[in-house]
Amino acid sequence: MAEFDGFLPGPRLSRRLLLRSTAVAAGALTLAATVPAPRSSWPDGEGVRIAFLGFTGMTVLDLVGPWQVLRIADGTARLHVLAADSGLIRSDSAMGVEATATLAGTPGADVIVVAGAANPFPALRDRRNIDWLREHGPKARYLTSVCTGSLLLAEAGLLNGVPATTHWAFREELAARGAHLSTERVVRHGNVITAAGVSAGMDMALHLAAALWGQEAAMRAQALIEYAPEPPFAAGHPEQLPPALGAALRESMRTHVAKARHGQPHGL
Amino acid sequence: MAEFDGFLPGPRLSRRLLLRSTAVAAGALTLAATVPAPRSSWPDGEGVRIAFLGFTGMTVLDLVGPWQVLRIADGTARLHVLAADSGLIRSDSAMGVEATATLAGTPGADVIVVAGAANPFPALRDRRNIDWLREHGPKARYLTSVCTGSLLLAEAGLLNGVPATTHWAFREELAARGAHLSTERVVRHGNVITAAGVSAGMDMALHLAAALWGQEAAMRAQALIEYAPEPPFAAGHPEQLPPALGAALRESMRTHVAKARHGQPHGL
Structure with a gap:
């Protein structure tokens, strides 16, 4: 089994990294037929730690779009799907996605990506989400969101006066939580990058990949997922x-x- | 918890459908913290049965992109993630996605969407995938693929002489399996719709949604996922x-x- 990381051009991938990737792939094969217990910490390595914050009722493409872009852009990145509860995350389109770690069991991350939902209010009322963001958000190198994920950032007090965007149907909700409302598709303000609804997460992730690993890495990822939309x-x-x-x-x-x-x- | 289906405009949603949607949502909440056993048959209802064929090592966005579009486009559609084995499907970017039914336990579908992979060869060699497609593909109302998913269709003998596309890196592999190679992003030939690499699955799904439910349903879904790429x-x-x-x-x-x-x- 190959990962896209496996065929990135040479200079970025040392022999050590290639060997590590192979070990990861072998592990994935072993796990394929079972539901592994959530990992409580980050996989070993020196790569950027990227936490995707999901929750029951999230919109699955909010999370998977950026995940796919970032996973392909750099083979050393260490990715977690975090949720308040362990097990499967049931999305708002019924698809189940594995949470690889719980919020309580995971220290901060270098990059936080917060998914949104058609109905974000239950996630906004779950203090575990908001408290984790409030504790770890200010320490992250980049703080990002897709769709109504920006409402969670705002609820945690992280977007006060910060230019930010969200799904078109939730703009008033974002403004009401203290953000400086923008209607752009992707808005970067310092280390905060927010995206509009659902599919905008891929555009956001390409901006983020360029910020983390350089424009060439982002462009290569874009070509690998053939993102030339029509x-x-x-x-x-x-x-x-x-x-x-x-x-x-x-x-x-x-x-x-x-x-x-x-x-x-x-x-x- | 809301699903996007829940806020589609009136005329398409009868009271009966609304009640059914509510029941589905309540069920999803109950299941949220557990891993449900794969369902062996389609959920009750008269909506289009859409089978997403996944496998170990699949590219997760290949599957999730079209899933998100189709799930939002019509609230009556019945969706399954099928795989040869039950449990989690470990993707080529390590994310785990729930298989809701096994190929062996599932009769045909009205629509088949075949995901691709960075390395599609193990899935191509797994006769369970190919045999299922060979048996049920010819009976489907629409036969579709994303990325290297078209190689599986071709391997099953379903694309002989049919204009079709795939990820740019796998064009020769598709042609070698009998398809009439196209380099378009989305190719429709009769009831066969194939897409280029990874992100092209969303464009394909919008074409498919329009074919299944009309252009207005597809456009509404596009606006709901805010697919105005930048x-x-x-x-x-x-x-x-x-x-x-x-x-x-x-x-x-x-x-x-x-x-x-x-x-x-x-x-x-």
């Missing part, structure tokens, strides 16, 4: 939709957010 | 990279593919 429609924002459809979508999202905020399950 | 670099293909970097990447991938084909672990 969406069939100009429909990436409600204002690009046919007017009636755009208005209906905005309205249904307003209703959804209002109800979700007040704890009504499923936005009904 | 990659920071023009680097989606090797030919867009600075020449030396592009040449090095092509060369390392040629070496990787040659070694992987001959079963050397990890392309080393």
Whole structure:
């Protein structure tokens, strides 16, 4: 079994790293048919420690998009999917993703990537998420988010007056938590990089990869995932939709957010 | 907990569907902290049955990109992550994703989405994948793939003479298996839709969503995942990279593919 790391061009990969990658791949094969116990600490190595903060109800592409970009961009990076609880993280589209460590068992990280959710309010009310971010966020080299993940950063007091973005349906929620609202797709302010809704996480991760490992590493990762997008429609924002459809979508999202905020399950 | 399905505009969601969605969400909450046993059959309902074929070493974004698009595009769709073995699917970037059913336990599907891998050769040699595709592929309403997933379709004899695409590094491998090689990002030929590398799966899924549920459903999904890409670099293909970097990447991938084909672990 190969990892994309395995075929990055030469100079970045020492023999030691190549050997380590092989060991990792062999371990992954052994684990394939079982659910491993969450690791409580970072894998050995000197690479950047990147913590992906997930939670029940997260949007799976928020997490997987940046994960894929960052994992390919540098073979030495050490990645964890963190969650308050161990086991599978059940996403808001029902897919289950493995949490590799719990928040309580994991010290800080060099880079934090916070996923979002169609309904972020339960995660916002879970103090384990917010307390972990409040403790470890200020010590991270980069603090990043995708979609409504920026609401968690803001709830932890990390975006006060900081220019930041989020999913278009949650802009007021972000502003209400003290951020300086931006409507850009990716917003960098110092070491804080936030992304708009769901798919914007890949764009964010390419910016982040360039910051961490240089532009060449980011460009190589982009070519390896063949990220030369050709969406069939100009429909990436409600204002690009046919007017009636755009208005209906905005309205249904307003209703959804209002109800979700007040704890009504499923936005009904 | 809300799912994106929960806030799609009115007319598509009957009261019955809304109630069903609520039940699904409640079930997901219950399962959140445990690893459920794979389901052996499709969830009840009349929606389109979409099978995502995964395997050890798959590229996780190949599967998650289309999953996210299709799950949001229609709240009635019934989605399975299938794999030859039950339990977690260990991807080529180490992330673990839950298989919800095994190939052996699952009858055909209306739509099949085959994920790819940095090293697809072990999956190509696993007859369980190929036999399942050979049996159920011809009966599917749509037969689709992402990245090197098209090699599996071709290996199963489903792309003989059919225009199809794959990751840029694996084009010769696809042609060698009988497909009519295309270098387009998304190629549709009748009911067969194939996508280029990794991130192209989202573009493919939007085409597929439009075919299944109409253009409005696809556009709404696109707006909900805010897919208005802004990659920071023009680097989606090797030919867009600075020449030396592009040449090095092509060369390392040629070496990787040659070694992987001959079963050397990890392309080393």
